[in-house]
Amino acid sequence: MSDWLTDTRDSYDTVAVSYAEHTRELLNGLPHVRAALRLFAEEVDGPVADVGCGPGLVTAHLHALGADVFGVDLSPGMIELARREHPGLRFEVGSMTEPLGDAVAGIVAFWSLIHIPDDEVPTVFKHFREALRPNGLLMIGFHAGDETRLKEQGYGGHPMRVHVHLRQPERVAGWLSEAGFTVEAQWLLGTDGAILFARRG
Template identity: 60%
Template sequence: MWTDDWLVDTRTSYDTVAVGYADYVRDSIARLQYLRGALALFADSVRAAGGGLVADIGCGPGHVTAHLNTLGVDAFGIDLSPGRVAVARRDHPRLRFEVGSMTELDLPAASVAGLLAWQSLIHIPDAEVPSVIGQFHRVLRPGAPLQLLFHVGTESRLKTEGYGGRPMKVHVHRRQPTQVAAWLRNAGFEVEAQLLLAPEEKASQAILFARRN
């Protein structure tokens, strides 16, 4: 059962585990070649569309934002959790990180040249996802790329502990790529490609490559 407190619960949970989560994901891009490949393709797409400022939404401790900058992309991060933003600023002091919610992005229309949201839609209830994707569409320039990474499946579960055994209260939603792609198309995106990670395993993930029409 959903309550109006899901956004507060998500923020509080990630404030609580901010340091442990940063340690957990710190070397994930270095370890996983397909993640590096996906980010390289995203960076190429940003440049091919003319370049410019890129938003990493739900940036967590900033490791993806930082990697994009090493690829020559002018990326900044936005995260719901002030605790995670503090860690991102600590670990990457030369980059820009802001506290904000993807449910109401404080960015002008058509102001970013690319948008990436890795493992951040997974805590958004189904009923809110179309509105969030609409926010993505609003802030992106026409023709700009969008990349989403999310858990694959059909179930949702309540996560009550994580990252060093600290308490959490967040729902984690696994979704089928076809459903996410349909939301994107309905919002005015063209879905260009799909990548499944560990497709034979229960903990499968998907990356969708899309572009704002």
């Protein structure tokens, strides 16, 4: 496993409980994000993978909207917590840098690509496309910007070591197009966030 992957896994294992507490009510204050999730749930027809699911907040929200969804995360600590908090849903340990395995109708990657280095993103999108059925829908949320930050502490003051990559929507859209996706919509969330909808041809 690459050093950055190991650092990311270990960091989120460390902060899993405090991260879950920090984000538990997060969606309540994000109406535009909830609207994106509702639109995705309405448009997708079949199983959905929530990749980088963390403690399962978005997975559970999509399930409540009627989606047939399961969660995948690099961190065993996060998956253990997600299984405990959402016992009726399926969660498994896995990395988006490897093939997903399941054939799915939709993939959600909400603020989980932010730790993937630039040179690995095309491979991740290749794996996403291979996992999606024809006409499958992909929704990505991420921090918008033009910098990389090293995060060494977070969520209750616990030590972390993760790089957070901020990217312009146009750049992410370009990678998606190169991977064989058609970008259908770009939503800007204030000045520092974006959501992209893309479909496999």
